[in-house]
């Protein structure tokens with residue numbers, strides 16, 4: 001019987017395409033098919049079968065299916081269809097996001113026969129393999145007797161599976177030939193699995209059972225042992241054949257976390273993050289799709305993988321802004337995780353020491369359960385926070401004399417120091433002290449950052465860079481000097497002030513090379529006195545027991561920003577950074593340098609009481625009718641001129657219905673020009689999410705029919721993090 005199928009393509013088109021499928025009655029939704037598209041063939045995903053064919057039009061026939069099974073199972077299809085409607089992003093692009101790059105390109109859903117493996121090193125030994133891992137032992141023996149690498153085709157013929165192979169790779173016994181260095185640390189450390197503390201045990205008993213949907217906000221202060229609790233929970237609840245998803249903000253920064261999971265679950269752990277190559281992604285994707293009982297630890301896009309047996313979901317550091325995709329399909333992985341848990345009738349745990357206001361509000365309204373963990377593990381106590389007013393104090397490399405003295409005392413006591421600055425490079429501004437000229441990016445409305453090490457001026461918004469100079473391009477004087485603080489500068493000052501003490505910089509510049517973060521972590525974990533200097537990166541989840549002093553160079557960044565989320569993000573970052581102090585047996589101290597030591601937000605933060613700050617911020621949001629008390633979306637436009645962008649958004653505004661909708665703008669974006677493009681925005685809010693969603697869907701459908709001015713691009717950002 002002939003049938004008609006509806007197919008989605010990986011294109012930014014808000015429409016689907018119908019094909020006849022006379023030779024393929026067995027096609028199912030979610031299957032990859034080859035389709036004729038214009039003069040070429042493309043890979044499409046079937047989204048619907050048994051479609052009523054349009055009258056009077058002869059449809060082109062689909063080609064062959066790539067594989068006889070649906071690449072996207074029903075649950076994943078449903079997730080992405082929902083997300084496509086919620087975030088107003090074309091379905092095709094959403095669906096293809098759930099495929100690994102190789103499958104998007106139409107490659108086969110299997111490993112290449114020529115992929116090959118060899119011994120990791122000559123003294124690798126099978127001694128540490130678990131006693132019952134017979135197949136792994138056999139496989140390892142096979143490698144040991146060989147003088148050269150073995151290809152997948154050979155191994156498969158010998159009856160071995162990909163999981164067995166991966167198990168040996170994970171244990172660093174063998175390695176893939178030609179593959180980049182393993183992204184995850186081997187399971188070498190022998191950390192004993194600790195018994196839960198009293199506080200952890202009582203939190204664990206409050207966490208709901210596996211059966212049925214539940215969403216729990218785990219508010220656990222820094223160092224309270226949330227990770228240990230997740231592990232314990234998964235061990236308790238996860239069935240032998242169940243899958244689990246653990247989302248983390250950034251894997252490469254915290255390889256310890258993966259190591260701890262491996263300690264509990266061994267080969268069940270698979271990872272998913274941006275540093276994997278296409279092959280590694282396909283491999284992990286296949287294991288998930290084939291329903292292997294994996295526990296996937298992944299960054300944002302891990303939430304889109306085709307799980308078929310999800311039994312538990314964890315979102316660690318749920319407040320982290322990296323969970324929201326900042327371009328294209330602008331989904332929130334945290335929110336999709338909750339959706340998935342509901343679909344799968346399984347629990348989701350959102351953990352953080354500084355929960356998002358959204359989640360706190362959901363807990364307050366009874367949508368989420370809240371479980372608190374408010375004691376640090378063992379002898380560790382919460383750090384002491386102190387505001388240090390620097391209004392009339394001389395600074396060196398951004399640091400005041402009292403801060404320097406504290407650093408000196410900490411090092412003298414054989415302990416470690418962490419210095420936090422929110423900017424990389426040497427200085428955020430290069431200015432002429434004769435005429436006031438400031439070096440700016442020719443393509444963006446922003447200053448260039450001075451990087452002294454490379455003697456370069458760089459734009460942190462586009463890729464522009466130029467050599468640094470001292471002679472002023474405007475007045476030709478010789479007085480151009482850096483103004484303000486960056487990580488490089490503090491690093492230099494500290495190195496000069498404390499000769500013989502290692503000063504380790506952690507920012508995007510210093511961690512670009514593969515393995516550099518591992519080397520840094522190793523040095524810090526040695527426990528020897530040292531000074532860490534870094535950006536946000538140093539705040540994310542690290543566990544350095546010998547860091548007892550944290551210095552925040554300047555806390556004032558978020559106090560006066562126009563973005564309504566800035567205070568929340570500032571508080572979260574400050575408390576996360578502070579949370580790195582005193583996690584071991586010695587007490588921790590935090591010095592927060594500020595010019596506004598009497599600011600109510602800072603004085604509340606100094607009491608280290610996140611919930612009090614959050615209550616204050618939530619009250620302000622409610623008063624000003626902002627999220628989470630309203631649903632918000634932003635229509636963004638960029639064009640060759642600001643006028644074109646604003647005119648377009650004016651038109652959009654005129655076309656919008658007036659009732660049940662608050663509209664602000666159009667206004668130029670905070671960064672009004674980026675990479676030569678002018679950017680403007682229109683902010684929409686509604687008390688009803690359903691209403692906002694309908695308005696946006698109509699708007700997108702309408703704009704799709706419009707002829708746009710040359711060079712104009714628009715997009716809709718639902719639940720935006722930046723306004």
Ligand code: ADP
Pocket residue numbers: 194195196197200220221222223224225226227228229377378543583
């Ligand atoms: P959080 O993620 O809440 O900041 P972690 O889970 O990283 O905290 O735990 C902090 C430290 O305490 C880690 O070094 C961890 O190994 C240790 N730890 C956690 N729970 C226990 C426990 N029950 N017994 C001993 N050590 C623990």
Ligand code: ZN
Pocket residue numbers: 441442443444459460461462463464675
């Ligand atoms: Zn720029």
